[in-house]
Amino acid sequence: MCRRGFSHWIYVAPALIILAFFLLYPAVHTILLSFTDRSGEAFIGLANYKFVFTNRVMQTALRNNLLWVVVFTSMTVGLGLALAVLLDRVRYERIAKAIIFLPMAISFVGAGVIWKFVYAFRPASVGQIGLLNGIVVAFGGQPIGWLIERPWINNFALIFVGIWIWTGFCMVILSAAYKGIPKSLLESARLDGATEWQVFFRITFPLMKSTVAVAATMMLITVLKIFDIVYVMTNGNFGTEVIANRMYKEMFQFRNFGRASAIAVVLLLAIIPVMFFNLKRFREQEAIR
Protein backbone atom coordinates (compact mmCIF):
# COMPACT_ATOMS: atom_id res chain seq x y z
CA MET A 1 0.00 0.00 0.00
CA CYS A 2 1.45 3.33 -1.04
CA ARG A 3 1.02 6.11 1.51
CA ARG A 4 2.96 8.91 -0.12
CA GLY A 5 1.50 12.26 -1.07
CA PHE A 6 -1.97 13.48 -1.87
CA SER A 7 -2.02 12.51 -5.52
CA HIS A 8 -4.76 9.97 -4.84
CA TRP A 9 -7.29 12.80 -5.14
CA ILE A 10 -6.05 13.51 -8.66
CA TYR A 11 -6.84 9.91 -9.54
CA VAL A 12 -10.32 9.75 -8.06
CA ALA A 13 -11.47 13.33 -8.72
CA PRO A 14 -12.56 12.95 -12.38
CA ALA A 15 -14.69 9.91 -11.52
CA LEU A 16 -16.19 11.54 -8.44
CA ILE A 17 -17.10 14.77 -10.24
CA ILE A 18 -18.75 12.97 -13.17
CA LEU A 19 -20.63 10.60 -10.88
CA ALA A 20 -21.76 13.37 -8.57
CA PHE A 21 -23.32 15.15 -11.52
CA PHE A 22 -24.85 12.27 -13.49
CA LEU A 23 -25.89 9.85 -10.74
CA LEU A 24 -25.56 11.24 -7.22
CA TYR A 25 -27.40 14.51 -7.87
CA PRO A 26 -30.35 12.76 -9.60
CA ALA A 27 -30.39 10.17 -6.79
CA VAL A 28 -30.69 12.85 -4.10
CA HIS A 29 -33.26 14.66 -6.21
CA THR A 30 -35.23 11.38 -6.41
CA ILE A 31 -35.07 10.80 -2.66
CA LEU A 32 -36.48 14.29 -2.02
CA LEU A 33 -39.22 13.83 -4.62
CA SER A 34 -40.26 10.53 -3.03
CA PHE A 35 -41.79 12.45 -0.09
CA THR A 36 -43.88 14.72 -2.31
CA ASP A 37 -47.16 14.47 -4.23
CA ARG A 38 -47.55 13.58 -7.92
CA SER A 39 -46.31 16.93 -9.23
CA GLY A 40 -43.36 17.02 -6.83
CA GLU A 41 -44.52 20.17 -5.04
CA ALA A 42 -46.34 19.39 -1.78
CA PHE A 43 -44.73 17.36 1.00
CA ILE A 44 -46.86 14.30 1.85
CA GLY A 45 -44.61 12.33 4.19
CA LEU A 46 -44.45 8.55 3.76
CA ALA A 47 -47.67 8.15 1.74
CA ASN A 48 -45.80 7.11 -1.42
CA TYR A 49 -43.93 4.42 0.52
CA LYS A 50 -47.19 3.18 1.98
CA PHE A 51 -48.45 2.85 -1.59
CA VAL A 52 -45.33 0.91 -2.66
CA PHE A 53 -45.83 -1.76 0.00
CA THR A 54 -49.64 -2.00 0.10
CA ASN A 55 -50.83 -1.56 -3.49
CA ARG A 56 -51.86 -4.92 -5.00
CA VAL A 57 -50.00 -4.50 -8.30
CA MET A 58 -46.91 -3.37 -6.41
CA GLN A 59 -47.11 -6.48 -4.23
CA THR A 60 -47.23 -8.64 -7.36
CA ALA A 61 -44.24 -6.70 -8.67
CA LEU A 62 -42.31 -7.22 -5.42
CA ARG A 63 -43.11 -10.95 -5.47
CA ASN A 64 -42.06 -11.27 -9.12
CA ASN A 65 -38.83 -9.37 -8.51
CA LEU A 66 -38.01 -11.79 -5.71
CA LEU A 67 -38.56 -14.69 -8.10
CA TRP A 68 -36.35 -12.91 -10.67
CA VAL A 69 -33.63 -12.29 -8.06
CA VAL A 70 -33.42 -15.94 -7.04
CA VAL A 71 -33.79 -17.70 -10.41
CA PHE A 72 -32.08 -15.17 -12.69
CA THR A 73 -29.05 -14.53 -10.46
CA SER A 74 -28.33 -18.18 -9.65
CA MET A 75 -28.78 -19.33 -13.25
CA THR A 76 -26.73 -16.60 -14.96
CA VAL A 77 -23.83 -16.82 -12.51
CA GLY A 78 -23.94 -20.63 -12.23
CA LEU A 79 -24.19 -21.25 -15.95
CA GLY A 80 -21.65 -18.52 -16.71
CA LEU A 81 -19.17 -20.08 -14.28
CA ALA A 82 -19.73 -23.59 -15.67
CA LEU A 83 -19.24 -22.36 -19.23
CA ALA A 84 -16.14 -20.32 -18.34
CA VAL A 85 -14.49 -23.44 -16.89
CA LEU A 86 -15.79 -26.09 -19.29
CA LEU A 87 -15.29 -24.20 -22.55
CA ASP A 88 -11.60 -23.90 -21.69
CA ARG A 89 -11.31 -27.64 -22.41
CA VAL A 90 -12.86 -27.83 -25.85
CA ARG A 91 -11.32 -26.90 -29.17
CA TYR A 92 -14.31 -24.91 -30.36
CA GLU A 93 -14.08 -22.54 -27.37
CA ARG A 94 -14.11 -19.35 -29.44
CA ILE A 95 -17.14 -20.19 -31.53
CA ALA A 96 -19.07 -21.54 -28.51
CA LYS A 97 -18.31 -18.37 -26.54
CA ALA A 98 -19.43 -16.23 -29.45
CA ILE A 99 -22.74 -18.13 -29.54
CA ILE A 100 -23.38 -17.63 -25.81
CA PHE A 101 -22.32 -13.99 -26.07
CA LEU A 102 -24.48 -13.30 -29.16
CA PRO A 103 -27.68 -12.33 -27.27
CA MET A 104 -25.81 -9.54 -25.44
CA ALA A 105 -25.08 -7.93 -28.79
CA ILE A 106 -28.74 -7.79 -29.78
CA SER A 107 -30.62 -4.63 -28.87
CA PHE A 108 -33.49 -5.21 -26.49
CA VAL A 109 -36.02 -4.41 -29.18
CA GLY A 110 -34.40 -7.09 -31.35
CA ALA A 111 -34.45 -9.54 -28.46
CA GLY A 112 -38.12 -8.76 -27.91
CA VAL A 113 -38.91 -9.63 -31.53
CA ILE A 114 -36.87 -12.84 -31.31
CA TRP A 115 -38.70 -14.11 -28.25
CA LYS A 116 -42.12 -13.10 -29.52
CA PHE A 117 -41.31 -15.51 -32.36
CA VAL A 118 -40.38 -18.23 -29.87
CA TYR A 119 -43.37 -17.80 -27.53
CA ALA A 120 -46.00 -17.00 -30.19
CA PHE A 121 -49.32 -18.68 -29.38
CA ARG A 122 -52.14 -19.59 -31.75
CA PRO A 123 -55.19 -21.81 -31.31
CA ALA A 124 -54.58 -25.49 -32.07
CA SER A 125 -56.68 -25.33 -35.27
CA VAL A 126 -54.23 -23.06 -37.15
CA GLY A 127 -50.52 -23.56 -37.86
CA GLN A 128 -48.13 -22.45 -35.11
CA ILE A 129 -45.56 -19.75 -35.91
CA GLY A 130 -43.87 -19.90 -32.50
CA LEU A 131 -40.96 -22.32 -32.13
CA LEU A 132 -41.92 -23.60 -28.69
CA ASN A 133 -45.53 -24.30 -29.56
CA GLY A 134 -44.38 -25.77 -32.88
CA ILE A 135 -42.41 -28.34 -30.86
CA VAL A 136 -45.27 -28.95 -28.41
CA VAL A 137 -47.78 -29.53 -31.22
CA ALA A 138 -45.35 -31.74 -33.16
CA PHE A 139 -45.26 -34.03 -30.12
CA GLY A 140 -49.06 -34.12 -30.02
CA GLY A 141 -49.63 -31.57 -27.25
CA GLN A 142 -51.93 -28.58 -26.99
CA PRO A 143 -50.37 -25.16 -27.68
CA ILE A 144 -49.57 -23.21 -24.52
CA GLY A 145 -49.94 -19.47 -23.97
CA TRP A 146 -46.39 -19.02 -22.69
CA LEU A 147 -46.80 -15.35 -21.86
CA ILE A 148 -50.37 -15.64 -20.55
CA GLU A 149 -50.45 -18.64 -18.17
CA ARG A 150 -49.94 -17.13 -14.73
CA PRO A 151 -48.16 -17.06 -12.43
CA TRP A 152 -45.42 -19.58 -13.11
CA ILE A 153 -45.22 -20.26 -16.84
CA ASN A 154 -45.24 -16.65 -18.00
CA ASN A 155 -42.86 -15.40 -15.32
CA PHE A 156 -40.41 -18.20 -16.00
CA ALA A 157 -40.74 -17.57 -19.74
CA LEU A 158 -39.69 -13.95 -19.16
CA ILE A 159 -36.92 -14.88 -16.73
CA PHE A 160 -35.52 -17.31 -19.29
CA VAL A 161 -35.18 -14.46 -21.79
CA GLY A 162 -33.16 -12.61 -19.15
CA ILE A 163 -30.95 -15.64 -18.58
CA TRP A 164 -30.50 -16.01 -22.33
CA ILE A 165 -29.28 -12.42 -22.60
CA TRP A 166 -27.11 -12.11 -19.48
CA THR A 167 -25.34 -15.50 -19.20
CA GLY A 168 -22.87 -14.28 -21.83
CA PHE A 169 -21.96 -11.35 -19.59
CA CYS A 170 -21.14 -13.61 -16.63
CA MET A 171 -19.29 -16.03 -18.88
CA VAL A 172 -17.03 -13.29 -20.27
CA ILE A 173 -15.95 -11.79 -16.95
CA LEU A 174 -15.65 -15.19 -15.26
CA SER A 175 -13.69 -16.57 -18.18
CA ALA A 176 -11.27 -13.64 -17.95
CA ALA A 177 -10.73 -14.57 -14.28
CA TYR A 178 -10.34 -18.28 -15.05
CA LYS A 179 -7.70 -17.53 -17.66
CA GLY A 180 -5.82 -15.64 -14.96
CA ILE A 181 -5.24 -18.78 -12.90
CA PRO A 182 -1.77 -20.19 -13.66
CA LYS A 183 -2.15 -23.47 -15.50
CA SER A 184 0.78 -24.98 -13.59
CA LEU A 185 -1.26 -24.75 -10.39
CA LEU A 186 -4.08 -26.85 -11.84
CA GLU A 187 -1.68 -29.28 -13.53
CA SER A 188 0.31 -29.98 -10.38
CA ALA A 189 -2.90 -30.67 -8.43
CA ARG A 190 -3.97 -33.14 -11.11
CA LEU A 191 -0.55 -34.80 -11.02
CA ASP A 192 -0.92 -35.19 -7.26
CA GLY A 193 -4.04 -37.23 -7.97
CA ALA A 194 -6.79 -34.68 -7.34
CA THR A 195 -10.06 -35.39 -9.14
CA GLU A 196 -11.56 -32.71 -11.39
CA TRP A 197 -14.17 -31.91 -8.71
CA GLN A 198 -11.45 -31.45 -6.11
CA VAL A 199 -9.46 -29.23 -8.45
CA PHE A 200 -12.54 -27.09 -9.02
CA PHE A 201 -13.69 -26.75 -5.40
CA ARG A 202 -10.27 -26.57 -3.74
CA ILE A 203 -8.32 -24.44 -6.25
CA THR A 204 -10.32 -22.94 -9.10
CA PHE A 205 -13.35 -21.70 -7.16
CA PRO A 206 -11.44 -20.13 -4.22
CA LEU A 207 -9.24 -18.25 -6.70
CA MET A 208 -12.27 -17.05 -8.68
CA LYS A 209 -14.36 -16.16 -5.64
CA SER A 210 -13.94 -12.40 -5.92
CA THR A 211 -14.93 -12.38 -9.59
CA VAL A 212 -17.91 -14.64 -8.85
CA ALA A 213 -18.95 -12.06 -6.25
CA VAL A 214 -18.60 -9.28 -8.84
CA ALA A 215 -20.72 -11.21 -11.33
CA ALA A 216 -23.36 -11.97 -8.69
CA THR A 217 -23.47 -8.34 -7.56
CA MET A 218 -23.83 -7.13 -11.12
CA MET A 219 -26.61 -9.63 -11.79
CA LEU A 220 -28.44 -8.66 -8.59
CA ILE A 221 -28.36 -5.00 -9.59
CA THR A 222 -29.39 -5.83 -13.16
CA VAL A 223 -32.31 -7.91 -11.95
CA LEU A 224 -33.50 -5.28 -9.48
CA LYS A 225 -33.67 -2.83 -12.38
CA ILE A 226 -35.00 -5.36 -14.91
CA PHE A 227 -37.31 -3.48 -17.23
CA ASP A 228 -36.73 -3.88 -20.97
CA ILE A 229 -37.74 -7.53 -21.24
CA VAL A 230 -41.02 -7.13 -19.37
CA TYR A 231 -41.79 -3.82 -21.08
CA VAL A 232 -41.37 -5.29 -24.57
CA MET A 233 -42.93 -8.73 -24.03
CA THR A 234 -45.94 -8.26 -21.72
CA ASN A 235 -45.74 -4.71 -20.32
CA GLY A 236 -46.49 -6.24 -16.93
CA ASN A 237 -49.86 -7.72 -17.91
CA PHE A 238 -51.07 -11.19 -16.80
CA GLY A 239 -49.37 -10.86 -13.42
CA THR A 240 -45.84 -10.33 -14.75
CA GLU A 241 -45.30 -6.81 -13.40
CA VAL A 242 -41.86 -5.95 -12.03
CA ILE A 243 -40.75 -2.99 -9.91
CA ALA A 244 -38.85 -1.05 -12.57
CA ASN A 245 -41.63 -1.38 -15.15
CA ARG A 246 -44.09 -0.07 -12.58
CA MET A 247 -41.77 2.86 -11.92
CA TYR A 248 -41.65 3.63 -15.62
CA LYS A 249 -45.47 3.56 -15.82
CA GLU A 250 -45.88 5.81 -12.77
CA MET A 251 -43.44 8.27 -14.26
CA PHE A 252 -44.24 8.41 -17.97
CA GLN A 253 -47.86 7.22 -18.13
CA PHE A 254 -49.47 8.36 -14.88
CA ARG A 255 -47.06 11.30 -14.43
CA ASN A 256 -46.83 10.63 -10.71
CA PHE A 257 -43.26 11.66 -9.93
CA GLY A 258 -43.64 11.17 -6.17
CA ARG A 259 -44.62 7.51 -6.49
CA ALA A 260 -42.07 6.78 -9.22
CA SER A 261 -39.36 8.27 -6.99
CA ALA A 262 -40.45 6.22 -3.96
CA ILE A 263 -40.19 3.04 -6.07
CA ALA A 264 -36.69 4.04 -7.19
CA VAL A 265 -35.65 4.67 -3.57
CA VAL A 266 -36.88 1.19 -2.57
CA LEU A 267 -34.60 -0.25 -5.28
CA LEU A 268 -31.73 1.79 -3.89
CA LEU A 269 -32.37 0.49 -0.36
CA ALA A 270 -32.60 -3.11 -1.55
CA ILE A 271 -28.98 -3.01 -2.68
CA ILE A 272 -27.53 -1.95 0.70
CA PRO A 273 -27.03 -5.50 2.09
CA VAL A 274 -25.16 -6.45 -1.11
CA MET A 275 -22.87 -3.44 -0.65
CA PHE A 276 -22.01 -4.47 2.91
CA PHE A 277 -21.12 -7.92 1.66
CA ASN A 278 -18.81 -6.37 -0.94
CA LEU A 279 -17.14 -4.12 1.62
CA LYS A 280 -16.40 -7.12 3.82
CA ARG A 281 -15.00 -8.97 0.83
CA PHE A 282 -12.63 -6.14 -0.10
CA ARG A 283 -11.34 -5.99 3.47
CA GLU A 284 -10.57 -9.72 3.28
CA GLN A 285 -8.86 -9.29 -0.09
CA GLU A 286 -6.62 -6.59 1.35
CA ALA A 287 -5.78 -8.65 4.43
CA ILE A 288 -4.39 -11.58 2.45
CA ARG A 289 -2.64 -10.02 -0.52
Next chain:
Amino acid sequence: MTERIVRALTRSPLNIVIIAICLIWILPSLGLLISSFRPAADVTISGWWSVFQTPFKFTQFTVQNYIEVITDQGMGRAFINSLFITIPSTIIPILVAAFAAYAFAWMEFRGRNILFIIIVALLVVPLQMTLIPILRIYNRLGLSGSFFGVWMAHTGYGLPFATYLFRNYFGGLPRDLFESAYIDGASRSKVFFRIVLPLSVPAIASIAIFQFLWVWNDLLVALIYLGGTEDVAPMTLQVSNLVGYLGRDWHLLTAAAFLSMALPLVVFFALQRYFVRGILAGSVKG
Protein backbone atom coordinates in the same frame (compact mmCIF):
# COMPACT_ATOMS: atom_id res chain seq x y z
CA MET B 1 -4.72 -45.08 -30.24
CA THR B 2 -6.92 -46.78 -27.61
CA GLU B 3 -5.93 -44.02 -25.23
CA ARG B 4 -7.31 -41.46 -27.65
CA ILE B 5 -10.60 -43.31 -28.01
CA VAL B 6 -10.98 -43.58 -24.23
CA ARG B 7 -10.29 -39.89 -23.88
CA ALA B 8 -12.80 -39.03 -26.60
CA LEU B 9 -15.44 -41.20 -24.90
CA THR B 10 -14.92 -39.75 -21.41
CA ARG B 11 -15.12 -36.30 -22.90
CA SER B 12 -18.20 -36.86 -24.99
CA PRO B 13 -20.72 -36.09 -22.20
CA LEU B 14 -19.03 -32.72 -21.82
CA ASN B 15 -19.28 -32.08 -25.55
CA ILE B 16 -22.92 -33.14 -25.64
CA VAL B 17 -23.83 -30.77 -22.80
CA ILE B 18 -21.95 -27.85 -24.34
CA ILE B 19 -23.39 -28.42 -27.80
CA ALA B 20 -26.91 -28.71 -26.35
CA ILE B 21 -26.52 -25.37 -24.53
CA CYS B 22 -25.12 -23.73 -27.65
CA LEU B 23 -28.06 -25.04 -29.68
CA ILE B 24 -30.61 -23.65 -27.21
CA TRP B 25 -28.79 -20.32 -27.23
CA ILE B 26 -28.54 -20.00 -31.01
CA LEU B 27 -31.96 -21.32 -32.08
CA PRO B 28 -33.93 -18.13 -31.29
CA SER B 29 -31.42 -15.95 -33.15
CA LEU B 30 -31.36 -18.42 -36.04
CA GLY B 31 -35.13 -18.06 -36.27
CA LEU B 32 -34.76 -14.30 -36.48
CA LEU B 33 -32.03 -14.59 -39.12
CA ILE B 34 -34.16 -16.85 -41.33
CA SER B 35 -37.21 -14.67 -40.78
CA SER B 36 -35.24 -11.63 -41.89
CA PHE B 37 -34.83 -13.27 -45.32
CA ARG B 38 -38.52 -14.17 -45.68
CA PRO B 39 -41.20 -11.98 -47.25
CA ALA B 40 -43.29 -10.13 -44.65
CA ALA B 41 -46.47 -11.99 -45.64
CA ASP B 42 -44.97 -15.48 -45.16
CA VAL B 43 -43.78 -14.79 -41.62
CA THR B 44 -47.31 -14.46 -40.25
CA ILE B 45 -48.54 -17.63 -41.99
CA SER B 46 -45.99 -20.30 -41.10
CA GLY B 47 -43.12 -20.89 -38.67
CA TRP B 48 -39.59 -20.08 -39.85
CA TRP B 49 -38.57 -23.73 -39.64
CA SER B 50 -40.94 -24.54 -42.50
CA VAL B 51 -38.24 -23.29 -44.90
CA PHE B 52 -36.35 -26.51 -44.16
CA GLN B 53 -39.11 -28.54 -45.82
CA THR B 54 -38.00 -27.10 -49.14
CA PRO B 55 -34.51 -25.77 -48.43
CA PHE B 56 -33.58 -25.40 -52.11
CA LYS B 57 -36.63 -23.42 -53.15
CA PHE B 58 -34.83 -20.10 -53.28
CA THR B 59 -37.91 -18.13 -54.25
CA GLN B 60 -39.09 -18.33 -50.63
CA PHE B 61 -36.19 -16.08 -49.62
CA THR B 62 -35.79 -12.39 -50.29
CA VAL B 63 -33.25 -9.69 -49.49
CA GLN B 64 -35.92 -7.01 -49.80
CA ASN B 65 -35.96 -6.34 -46.01
CA TYR B 66 -32.22 -5.67 -46.00
CA ILE B 67 -32.40 -3.48 -49.11
CA GLU B 68 -35.12 -1.36 -47.54
CA VAL B 69 -33.09 -0.82 -44.36
CA ILE B 70 -29.76 -0.11 -46.06
CA THR B 71 -31.10 2.24 -48.72
CA ASP B 72 -33.17 4.14 -46.20
CA GLN B 73 -32.40 7.85 -46.37
CA GLY B 74 -29.96 8.79 -43.64
CA MET B 75 -28.94 5.28 -42.59
CA GLY B 76 -25.32 5.84 -43.70
CA ARG B 77 -25.18 9.09 -41.76
CA ALA B 78 -26.70 7.32 -38.75
CA PHE B 79 -23.99 4.64 -38.88
CA ILE B 80 -21.27 7.33 -38.76
CA ASN B 81 -23.12 9.09 -35.93
CA SER B 82 -23.31 5.81 -33.99
CA LEU B 83 -19.55 5.34 -34.31
CA PHE B 84 -18.94 8.96 -33.36
CA ILE B 85 -21.05 8.51 -30.22
CA THR B 86 -19.83 5.05 -29.25
CA ILE B 87 -16.04 5.28 -29.54
CA PRO B 88 -15.44 8.24 -27.16
CA SER B 89 -18.22 6.92 -24.90
CA THR B 90 -16.19 3.72 -24.55
CA ILE B 91 -12.70 5.18 -24.15
CA ILE B 92 -13.45 8.03 -21.69
CA PRO B 93 -15.12 5.91 -18.97
CA ILE B 94 -12.38 3.25 -19.20
CA LEU B 95 -9.67 5.86 -18.58
CA VAL B 96 -11.52 7.68 -15.80
CA ALA B 97 -12.54 4.43 -14.10
CA ALA B 98 -9.05 2.91 -14.30
CA PHE B 99 -7.54 5.99 -12.63
CA ALA B 100 -10.08 5.90 -9.82
CA ALA B 101 -9.91 2.13 -9.35
CA TYR B 102 -6.11 2.29 -9.07
CA ALA B 103 -6.43 4.76 -6.18
CA PHE B 104 -9.20 2.74 -4.54
CA ALA B 105 -7.23 -0.50 -4.76
CA TRP B 106 -3.69 0.60 -3.91
CA MET B 107 -3.68 3.93 -2.12
CA GLU B 108 -4.67 4.61 1.44
CA PHE B 109 -6.75 7.67 2.20
CA ARG B 110 -9.63 8.69 4.40
CA GLY B 111 -13.09 7.83 3.14
CA ARG B 112 -11.73 5.38 0.58
CA ASN B 113 -14.15 2.56 1.34
CA ILE B 114 -17.21 4.68 1.82
CA LEU B 115 -16.60 6.57 -1.46
CA PHE B 116 -16.15 3.31 -3.26
CA ILE B 117 -19.33 1.83 -1.80
CA ILE B 118 -21.27 4.91 -2.88
CA ILE B 119 -19.94 4.54 -6.42
CA VAL B 120 -21.02 0.91 -6.68
CA ALA B 121 -24.38 1.65 -5.03
CA LEU B 122 -25.00 4.24 -7.76
CA LEU B 123 -25.24 1.31 -10.18
CA VAL B 124 -28.75 0.77 -8.95
CA VAL B 125 -30.00 4.30 -9.72
CA PRO B 126 -32.53 3.75 -12.51
CA LEU B 127 -31.46 5.57 -15.64
CA GLN B 128 -34.98 6.88 -16.19
CA MET B 129 -34.82 8.84 -12.93
CA THR B 130 -31.74 10.77 -14.04
CA LEU B 131 -33.04 11.94 -17.40
CA ILE B 132 -35.21 14.87 -16.36
CA PRO B 133 -32.91 16.56 -13.78
CA ILE B 134 -29.88 16.18 -16.07
CA LEU B 135 -31.74 17.41 -19.12
CA ARG B 136 -32.76 20.58 -17.27
CA ILE B 137 -29.12 21.37 -16.51
CA TYR B 138 -28.09 20.46 -20.06
CA ASN B 139 -30.62 22.90 -21.47
CA ARG B 140 -29.27 25.64 -19.26
CA LEU B 141 -25.66 24.87 -20.25
CA GLY B 142 -26.54 24.47 -23.92
CA LEU B 143 -25.25 20.89 -23.90
CA SER B 144 -28.41 19.18 -25.13
CA GLY B 145 -28.11 18.13 -28.76
CA SER B 146 -24.30 18.05 -28.56
CA PHE B 147 -22.16 14.94 -28.91
CA PHE B 148 -20.07 16.03 -25.94
CA GLY B 149 -23.12 15.92 -23.71
CA VAL B 150 -23.91 12.36 -24.79
CA TRP B 151 -20.30 11.21 -24.32
CA MET B 152 -20.28 12.53 -20.77
CA ALA B 153 -23.70 11.05 -19.99
CA HIS B 154 -22.61 7.59 -21.19
CA THR B 155 -19.39 8.03 -19.20
CA GLY B 156 -21.41 8.77 -16.08
CA TYR B 157 -23.71 5.79 -16.58
CA GLY B 158 -20.83 3.41 -17.40
CA LEU B 159 -18.43 4.53 -14.65
CA PRO B 160 -19.79 2.55 -11.66
CA PHE B 161 -19.53 -0.81 -13.43
CA ALA B 162 -16.11 -0.07 -14.91
CA THR B 163 -14.73 1.23 -11.60
CA TYR B 164 -16.11 -1.79 -9.75
CA LEU B 165 -14.65 -4.33 -12.17
CA PHE B 166 -11.27 -2.54 -12.33
CA ARG B 167 -11.10 -2.18 -8.53
CA ASN B 168 -11.68 -5.89 -8.17
CA TYR B 169 -9.09 -6.78 -10.81
CA PHE B 170 -6.41 -4.33 -9.65
CA GLY B 171 -6.97 -5.44 -6.05
CA GLY B 172 -6.10 -8.99 -7.04
CA LEU B 173 -2.68 -8.05 -8.45
CA PRO B 174 0.17 -9.27 -6.22
CA ARG B 175 1.54 -6.85 -3.64
CA ASP B 176 5.19 -7.64 -4.48
CA LEU B 177 4.69 -6.02 -7.84
CA PHE B 178 3.96 -2.64 -6.29
CA GLU B 179 6.46 -2.86 -3.47
CA SER B 180 9.40 -3.67 -5.70
CA ALA B 181 8.42 -0.89 -8.10
CA TYR B 182 8.18 1.69 -5.31
CA ILE B 183 11.49 0.52 -3.85
CA ASP B 184 13.03 1.10 -7.28
CA GLY B 185 11.75 4.66 -7.00
CA ALA B 186 8.89 4.49 -9.52
CA SER B 187 6.19 7.14 -9.14
CA ARG B 188 2.50 6.32 -8.81
CA SER B 189 1.77 7.35 -12.38
CA LYS B 190 4.69 5.30 -13.69
CA VAL B 191 3.44 2.22 -11.84
CA PHE B 192 -0.03 2.81 -13.26
CA PHE B 193 0.99 3.18 -16.89
CA ARG B 194 3.91 0.71 -16.95
CA ILE B 195 2.61 -2.05 -14.68
CA VAL B 196 -1.08 -1.86 -13.82
CA LEU B 197 -2.52 -1.08 -17.26
CA PRO B 198 -0.45 -3.59 -19.26
CA LEU B 199 -1.32 -6.35 -16.78
CA SER B 200 -5.02 -5.50 -16.90
CA VAL B 201 -5.62 -6.12 -20.58
CA PRO B 202 -8.27 -8.84 -19.97
CA ALA B 203 -10.23 -6.53 -17.64
CA ILE B 204 -9.92 -3.61 -20.08
CA ALA B 205 -11.07 -5.87 -22.92
CA SER B 206 -14.16 -7.06 -21.07
CA ILE B 207 -15.18 -3.55 -20.01
CA ALA B 208 -14.57 -2.23 -23.52
CA ILE B 209 -16.80 -4.91 -25.03
CA PHE B 210 -19.72 -4.25 -22.70
CA GLN B 211 -19.50 -0.46 -22.71
CA PHE B 212 -19.25 -0.50 -26.51
CA LEU B 213 -22.33 -2.59 -27.01
CA TRP B 214 -24.40 -0.85 -24.34
CA VAL B 215 -23.75 2.50 -25.97
CA TRP B 216 -24.13 1.07 -29.47
CA ASN B 217 -27.54 -0.43 -28.62
CA ASP B 218 -28.71 2.55 -26.57
CA LEU B 219 -31.80 4.37 -27.74
CA LEU B 220 -33.04 6.17 -24.63
CA VAL B 221 -29.98 8.30 -23.77
CA ALA B 222 -29.47 9.36 -27.38
CA LEU B 223 -33.14 10.20 -27.81
CA ILE B 224 -33.31 12.35 -24.68
CA TYR B 225 -29.99 14.23 -24.83
CA LEU B 226 -29.42 14.42 -28.60
CA GLY B 227 -32.97 14.88 -29.82
CA GLY B 228 -34.23 13.21 -32.96
CA THR B 229 -32.72 15.39 -35.70
CA GLU B 230 -31.19 13.44 -38.56
CA ASP B 231 -27.73 15.04 -38.44
CA VAL B 232 -27.05 13.60 -34.96
CA ALA B 233 -29.33 10.51 -34.78
CA PRO B 234 -27.56 7.16 -34.22
CA MET B 235 -28.62 3.93 -35.93
CA THR B 236 -30.92 2.81 -33.12
CA LEU B 237 -32.92 6.02 -33.49
CA GLN B 238 -32.99 5.82 -37.28
CA VAL B 239 -34.17 2.20 -37.15
CA SER B 240 -36.90 2.95 -34.65
CA ASN B 241 -38.15 5.77 -36.88
CA LEU B 242 -38.06 3.43 -39.87
CA VAL B 243 -39.91 0.64 -38.12
CA GLY B 244 -42.53 3.03 -36.87
CA TYR B 245 -44.41 3.50 -33.69
CA LEU B 246 -44.85 0.20 -31.79
CA GLY B 247 -42.89 -1.63 -34.49
CA ARG B 248 -45.57 -2.01 -37.14
CA ASP B 249 -43.05 -2.72 -39.91
CA TRP B 250 -41.24 -5.28 -37.86
CA HIS B 251 -40.16 -7.34 -40.87
CA LEU B 252 -37.68 -4.49 -41.31
CA LEU B 253 -36.77 -4.78 -37.66
CA THR B 254 -35.51 -8.34 -38.17
CA ALA B 255 -33.07 -7.15 -40.84
CA ALA B 256 -32.13 -4.03 -38.89
CA ALA B 257 -31.47 -6.08 -35.75
CA PHE B 258 -28.93 -8.19 -37.61
CA LEU B 259 -27.25 -5.23 -39.27
CA SER B 260 -26.83 -3.40 -35.96
CA MET B 261 -25.53 -6.56 -34.28
CA ALA B 262 -22.64 -6.94 -36.72
CA LEU B 263 -20.27 -4.33 -35.30
CA PRO B 264 -20.51 -5.35 -31.61
CA LEU B 265 -19.76 -8.91 -32.72
CA VAL B 266 -16.68 -7.75 -34.64
CA VAL B 267 -15.52 -5.92 -31.50
CA PHE B 268 -16.14 -9.06 -29.44
CA PHE B 269 -14.10 -11.23 -31.82
CA ALA B 270 -11.32 -8.66 -32.02
CA LEU B 271 -11.02 -8.36 -28.23
CA GLN B 272 -11.55 -12.05 -27.49
CA ARG B 273 -7.89 -12.83 -28.09
CA TYR B 274 -6.95 -10.68 -25.10
CA PHE B 275 -8.70 -13.08 -22.75
CA VAL B 276 -5.53 -15.09 -22.58
CA ARG B 277 -4.11 -17.31 -19.93
CA GLY B 278 -1.02 -16.34 -18.00
CA ILE B 279 -0.89 -12.58 -18.45
CA LEU B 280 0.55 -12.37 -14.94
CA ALA B 281 3.12 -15.09 -15.58
CA GLY B 282 6.66 -13.80 -15.22
CA SER B 283 5.67 -10.48 -13.66
CA VAL B 284 6.52 -11.64 -10.16
CA LYS B 285 8.80 -14.32 -8.85
CA GLY B 286 6.99 -17.37 -7.49
